[in-house]
Amino acid sequence: MSLPPRDEIDPKHRFDLTRIFATPDDWTTARETLDDRLDRLRSLADEPPTRPDELRALLDLTEECYRRKQRLGLYARLAANVNTSSAAAATRERDFRELEAAFEPVAAAVRRRLGALDAAAFDDLLASLDGDRYYARNLRAQAARTREPAVEEAIAAHAEARSAPTRVLRAVTTEDVDPPTVERPDGERVDVRVGDYVTELSHPDRGYRRAVYEAYHGEMERFEATLTRAVAEKLSAAATEADLRGYDSIRDRDLRGAYPDAGLEPAVPEAVHDTLVDGVRDALGPYHRAQRSRRERLGLDALRPWDRRVPTADAPAPTLDYGDATGLILESLDPLGEEYVDRTREFLAERRVDVFPTRDKRTDIPAYCPSSAADGAFVLANFREDVRTTFYVAHELGHALDVAYRREGPTRYATAPTAVCEVPSILHELLLAERCLDAGGALASHARDRLVECLAGNLYRNARSAAFKHALATTVEAGEELSPTVAREAYADLLAEFDPIVEYEDGDRGGREWLGMGMRLPYSSYQYVLGATGALVVRDRLREGSLSPADYRRFLRTAGRTPPVASFESLGIDVRSATPYERAAAAFDGYLDRAGRVRE
DSSP: OOOOOGGGSOGGGSOOGGGTOSSHHHHHHHHHHHHHHHHHHHHHHHSOOOSHHHHHHHHHHHHHHHHHHHHHHHHHHHHHHTOTTOHHHHHHHHHHHHHHHHHHHHHHHHHHHHHHSOHHHHHHHHTTOTTTHHHHHHHHHGGGGOOOHHHHHHHHHTHHHHHHHHHHHHHIIIIISOOOEEEOTTSOEEEOOTTTHHHHTTOSOHHHHHHHHHHHHHHHHTTHHHHHHHHHHHHHHHHHHHHHHTOSSHHHHHHTOOSSOOSOOOOOOHHHHHHHHHHHHTTOHHHHHHHHHHHHHTTOSSBOGGGSSSOOOSSOOOOOOHHHHHHHHHHHTGGGOHHHHHHHHHHHHTTOEEOSOOTTSOOSSSEEOOEETTTEEOEEEOOOSSHHHHHHHHHHHHHHHHHHHHTTSOGGGOSOOTTTTHHHHHHHHHHHHHHHHHHOHHHHHHHHHHHHHHHIIIIIIHHHHHHHHHHHHHHHHTTOOOOHHHHHHHHHHHHHHHOTTBOOOTTOOSGGGGTTOOSSOSSOTHHHHHHHHHHHHHHHHHHHTSSOHHHHHHHHHHGGGSOHHHHHHTTTOOTTSSHHHHHHHHHHHHHHHHTTOOOO
16 A cells, blocks of 8 residues: 655645744754853853842743754654655754754753752742742752763763664664565555554454464564664663662653653652552453453454454444544534633644655654644644544644643743643543544444543553563663563563453464564653543543533643642542552443443
8 A cells, every 4th residue: 555645635734844944944043043042051050040030040041942952853853754765854853863962961050050059048049930939949859860061971972872772673663674565355465564553453354464463573573682682772771871860760760751851850759650550450350351342242262462453343434534533523522611622623723733644754653742832732643534543633632732731831831741641632532432422323333442442552551561661671770681582471471461361372472562662761651551540530520520621721731830740639639549540440441331341
């Protein structure tokens, strides 16, 4: 199946990147401007602020530099991802990585300067800085992990090498892997790429699905040693950095991070990661029942790994053009208030969504939503006129609206902390599923599958992934060899625990299914578990009236200004206890009933 060239797509369905920079030359000019501002920031950080206005100037310039860097990164990433064969775009991405390397020692100097201030003097300076206190205190707290200038320069100089394993992983999975060709029952031959794999596994012919599964994983398995080594090197680099900066572990480093980078460190306690994984593990019953329900709906004696994506609906899959899909999404958002729906409609009209898969566009991911404080959000989608990718668009629009509301306040808080950023996106999927269920017919039948898939994936499979990546990270941190056998067995053991209904062929427990993972931060799966947990609470509270649309919008506006645990508390959720994960599992069970679960 060949994809159309980009210029054949209606411009209204393509990014308008001139919203960020009118021309690539403007990007270069903006980078030079940031270089100048960094020189000024370095000078300010050389002297301790002695007056409130001096501290404010230091904070404002720090914020400005981060904002400029976000903008440069947003443009470089989007331009490269819609034209993966462009040498100019690849060069721009490399230039941006060099900029990041030069940026970090200057940011470290700011943190070091704030950390060197006497505590009482610092508090006196803060007394008159309304709106800046959380930002200033957060930067100051990071000084404990900021090293001397020479050390920071050395760390920055090796940034390209430290990020190399991620690029190796992407190159292997998208360039070196030779997409296997499998013949469909109608005689069409299909190249099974990373971005098409799930689509092909939704085909109704079981023999074809099995051929796709075996061919795809067989090809990935050819690179098992390389992929495992790249992940091991990535974890080793992360462990070295964590040790050098005084983090307790790779997990401690990752759970302190922000997305996208705004200079803040909204830390999540490591205990939350343990609690959420254990909480989900203690509530696997509904997930296992969902697997049994799938097996019975499909009329199978055994549920095989190639049966996990095929729709269980007994009606033909509906085709949705983009207008119909976005219309459904807008209707589904009604519980969030007219203002919210209008803002979503405005976003869709601003050419901020790159809708369709095209030649040379990145298609190994279904969709994502990068943003900057200055420019807002953009959605790169690969919409295929079906229910599944309609839900992907809805998910990313949740991120986009989150950014839109957050940008109403100070730009230093305009980017969502990782721990809370999936709440609005998963909430969008829940609301869309309910709208489709109410519509009835074929749309409802296929939305039932997507609803179960959304919650099963975000709550359960991401808890499984979190446990797996933690096992890999702790193996490396213990100084042990992360071999293909170790990784394969760890993943297979977790499949046996989380997915016991799925039966594998003799000698194959599914351990190879992990291959191709590892391109994100080692600890990133937990945010989806928290997102599903939070979204379920928000949906219930909106329904019962204990949370108004205005309250929810206030949560979006302010979540970046408080630690993530406090943000969840504002929704009535204590993520440090097992209770919310137990309730999320019970809510999933309730959704299974609404989706027409086959009862044992």
